[in-house]
Amino acid sequence: MEKFELTILGCGSALPTTRHFATSQVINIREKLYMIDCGEGAQLQMRRSRLKFSRLNHVFISHLHGDHCFGLIGLISTFGLLGRTAPLYVHAPAAFGPILQSLLGFFCKGLDFRVEFYPVDTSRHALIHEDRSVSIYSIPLRHRIECCGFLFQEKATLPHIRRDMIDFYRIPICEINNIKNGMDWTTEDGTLVPNHRLTEPSDPPRSFAYCSDTCYLPELTQYIRKADLLFHEATFLHEDLARAQETFHTTARQAATLARDSQVKKLCIGHFSARYEDESLLLKEAQSIFEPTILAKENLLIKI
Amino acid sequence: MEKFELTILGCGSALPTTRHFATSQVINIREKLYMIDCGEGAQLQMRRSRLKFSRLNHVFISHLHGDHCFGLIGLISTFGLLGRTAPLYVHAPAAFGPILQSLLGFFCKGLDFRVEFYPVDTSRHALIHEDRSVSIYSIPLRHRIECCGFLFQEKATLPHIRRDMIDFYRIPICEINNIKNGMDWTTEDGTLVPNHRLTEPSDPPRSFAYCSDTCYLPELTQYIRKADLLFHEATFLHEDLARAQETFHTTARQAATLARDSQVKKLCIGHFSARYEDESLLLKEAQSIFEPTILAKENLLIKI
Numbered sequence: 001m002e003k004f005e006l007t008i009l010g011c012g013s014a015l016p017t018t019r020h021f022a023t024s025q026v027i028n029i030r031e032k033l034y035m036i037d038c039g040e041g042a043q044l045q046m047r048r049s050r051l052k053f054s055r056l057n058h059v060f061i062s063h064l065h066g067d068h069c070f071g072l073i074g075l076i077s078t079f080g081l082l083g084r085t086a087p088l089y090v091h092a093p094a095a096f097g098p099i100l101q102s103l104l105g106f107f108c109k110g111l112d113f114r115v116e117f118y119p120v121d122t123s124r125h126a127l128i129h130e131d132r133s134v135s136i137y138s139i140p141l142r143h144r145i146e147c148c149g150f151l152f153q154e155k156a157t158l159p160h161i162r163r164d165m166i167d168f169y170r171i172p173i174c175e176i177n178n179i180k181n182g183m184d185w186t187t188e189d190g191t192l193v194p195n196h197r198l199t200e201p202s203d204p205p206r207s208f209a210y211c212s213d214t215c216y217l218p219e220l221t222q223y224i225r226k227a228d229l230l231f232h233e234a235t236f237l238h239e240d241l242a243r244a245q246e247t248f249h250t251t252a253r254q255a256a257t258l259a260r261d262s263q264v265k266k267l268c269i270g271h272f273s274a275r276y277e278d279e280s281l282l283l284k285e286a287q288s289i290f291e292p293t294i295l296a297k298e299n300l301l302i303k304i
Numbered sequence: 305m306e307k308f309e310l311t312i313l314g315c316g317s318a319l320p321t322t323r324h325f326a327t328s329q330v331i332n333i334r335e336k337l338y339m340i341d342c343g344e345g346a347q348l349q350m351r352r353s354r355l356k357f358s359r360l361n362h363v364f365i366s367h368l369h370g371d372h373c374f375g376l377i378g379l380i381s382t383f384g385l386l387g388r389t390a391p392l393y394v395h396a397p398a399a400f401g402p403i404l405q406s407l408l409g410f411f412c413k414g415l416d417f418r419v420e421f422y423p424v425d426t427s428r429h430a431l432i433h434e435d436r437s438v439s440i441y442s443i444p445l446r447h448r449i450e451c452c453g454f455l456f457q458e459k460a461t462l463p464h465i466r467r468d469m470i471d472f473y474r475i476p477i478c479e480i481n482n483i484k485n486g487m488d489w490t491t492e493d494g495t496l497v498p499n500h501r502l503t504e505p506s507d508p509p510r511s512f513a514y515c516s517d518t519c520y521l522p523e524l525t526q527y528i529r530k531a532d533l534l535f536h537e538a539t540f541l542h543e544d545l546a547r548a549q550e551t552f553h554t555t556a557r558q559a560a561t562l563a564r565d566s567q568v569k570k571l572c573i574g575h576f577s578a579r580y581e582d583e584s585l586l587l588k589e590a591q592s593i594f595e596p597t598i599l600a601k602e603n604l605l606i607k608i
Contacts (some may be wrong), residue, residue: 014352014381014382015385016350016382018348018351040344040347040374040375041344041348044325044344046320063411066377066381070374070377070378070411071344073374074320081319082319103407106399107369107370107374217545260308
């Protein structure tokens with residue numbers, strides 16, 4: 001299977017603790033890196049996770065609270081020092097454009113690469129980026145300020161060649177790419193061998209959904225149904241529901257309920273409030289509703 | 305002796321490594337905290353060093369390279385979330401004022417405390433702040449952009465009371481403060497006991513000098529002579545002198561030479577280039593010139 005991995009760089013919430021960095025994650029799809037949120041320390045954490053700066057071309061910012069974006073200027077600044085030349089694409093709520101521009105103008109004069117800003121309409125579910133490997137959609141969330149999640153939908157890979165059939169019909173190597181791309185084969189005696197006899201279907205495309213920060217939104221099911229992995233914030237225990245509602249955050253039980261109702265394969269919870277010394281309580285609460293839940297943790301790598 | 309301590313929060317240079325945070329330090333004088341530089345992650349490192357946010361009222365920024373100031377907006381933002389009400393005083397090169405203002409306007413609306421900005425003239429040696437415990441002076445440095453160091457000069461404490469003499473003359477407790485402040489004592493029979501017989505001189509005031517980032521400047525001796533502790537950058541080994549000169553940084557040998565020539569009591573070197581995996585080489589080089597040298601390290605506490 002082609003690589004599709006999530007690395008957690010930070011999974012704390014707004015207040016710093018000795019346990020967590022601020023929010024940031026990196027998706028690795030076929031050795032291309034996509035960053036989601038960029039809290040303070042994200043660049044340091046990329047180093048610690050041995051993720052190559054040069055493979056990162058896209059950064060997606062969910063919302064403009066500092067614990068989700070204060071690390072970006074440092075990351076860009078470092079790219080400049082390292083002599084980067086490839087453009088960096090920043091996708092974020094529109095209001096981030098001017099402030100990013102003024103930071104760049106002040107701290108990053110003379111960069112050898114462009115920082116291209118793409119405003120994201122956080123109120124809609126829409127395609128915001130695609131390339132050969134992946135389509136990335138926004139997921140409208142509800143928080144104290146405008147905010148969206150992101151859905152990473154892997155693109156189908158080409159079917160697998162059936163080695164035995166290639167040998168049997170003595171099909172030359174140079175034709176294999178055509179067959180992968182759907183061509184039938186005609187033997188020397190004129191017999192047509194249909195493509196499906198020469199190939200096996202590729203692995204089904206996988207998906208990853210990121211939902212943070214948000215209050216509990218049961219309607220997210222429509223966007224994240226059957227995702228292979230859902231990362232959802234679980235800032236609070238359900239006993240602190242009032243506080244969760246007040247601050248537009250989600251409890252562990254609510255995150256697990258959404259995961260169950262959306263029939264996702266696996267749930268990873270994070271964005272832990274500084275108030276919980278023992279985060280296993282959050283895990284237990286979520287697992288009581290949806291067993292395949294794990295706790296986010298700095299530098300954790302999850303294969304999707 | 306009254307408390308006078310330095311805590312290193314980060315001692316790396318501009319490029320992130322797995323070993324170091326960006327530059328930041330905290331001076332604790334009699335339980336008041338003063339931050340020098342505020343690289344990314346400074347707030348996290350304050351937590352790890354168990355330094356109380358509420359005791360920090362002054363931040364001094366040496367220069368406006370990102371690795372010395374990108375952590376400030378996150379720190380201020382956290383102070384806001386924690387309900388701080390006391391003003392925070394930021395001392396930095398004048399150009400920082402407007403950019404800090406625009407970051408505050410965007411990310412920290414409705415703070416319950418004032419952030420007061422004091423421009424520092426980095427070209428002069430001048431008093432930039434004083435209170436009951438300390439006088440803080442700028443030290444003009446030479447770097448690629450305008451930059452200054454800081455000299456923390458402890459104020460003299462009151463003399464120690466000689467308990468035996470107080471008992472001997474049966475001086476009432478309520479007079480002790482007056483005597484500490486220099487008053488003589490007259491006995492019932494009219495004999496004058498001069499103050500110096502009732503007290504012992506206080507501990508000599510201590511000083512700490514911070515010099516980073518800068519090329520080697522032998523003339524700094526005039527500002528830092530006989531300091532109890534000198535923190536000086538030693539970004540490079542002397543074998544990389546050409547690179548040090550090109551980038552306006554100092555080698556370990558140069559930092560140690562300055563320490564020796566200034567007759568400081570102790571030297572702490574830091575701001576290590578990412579190129580050296582083994583920093584003990586920097587230490588050895590410095591110690592060959594000035595023996596009482598130590599290496600900075602994250603969360604290291606040095607009593608002055």
